[in-house]
């Protein structure tokens with residue numbers, strides 16, 4: 001191999017995977033933005049084709065390239081000039097970033113699994129944040145993909161994942177039940193225990209306490225931030241009456257935790273290979 005093509009090959013090896021995952025992420029983001037917009041309204045995801053909400057013109061391929069179309073048209077519809085919601089490019093960028101970060105920090109195939117987890121969690125996080133809704137089909141897909149990835153890792157990992165799924169669901173279901181008995185009102189969305197079960201299938205039962213703890217911490221931080229922003233601190237208990245998207249918080253903590261966990265293993269195995277040589 002000539003030095004030049006060797007260099008090109010090494011660049012491809014270093015940046016090819018992150019780029020591929022970023023592009024896949026941007027496309028998924030485009031789909032996720034449409035789905036999370038239309039599904040809660042009971043509208044079909046495939047029909048009608050994407051169109052401008054103001055002038056009703058159907059968007060063509062040129063208008064649908066994630067992020068780039070938005071930048072090229074300066075955030076406006078190409079035909080009528082009405083500003084396009086920033087939601088689309090933001091979700092596309094978030095999903096592309098999940099792919100890019102996974103590809104840069106993790107080797108294959110871990111990068112694929114962590115990216116696939118991140119894309120699913122992001123869609124669920126958006127739906128829970130905007131609508132307090134965690135649709136069963138998406139939570140089911142999350143659980144099934146978690147068990148599938150665990151099965152590839154052998155019987156022991158699969159067993160850890162199955163126990164994780166059962167434990168995750170049971171723990172949050174029990175907390176929700178006790179809260180309702182003691183306080184006389186519902187403190188948690190019905191989808192949260194199912195989501196935590198699906199998360200258990202991805203992270204295993206051992207990681208559930210830390211994921212829940214970080215998620216709850218995020219939720220409290222978020223509540224304090226909102227209360228300060230809205231000036232609600234002064235009227236006493238109002239802050240604790242606020243409804244929080246717990247699902248969004250544990251979705252974020254799960255992804256960050258799994259990313260760090262996988263990185264750690266990579267670093268440890270790199271060190272042990274070095275010491276063996």
Ligand SMILES: [Zn+2]
Nearest residue numbers: 052055077080
């Ligand atoms: Zn338009």
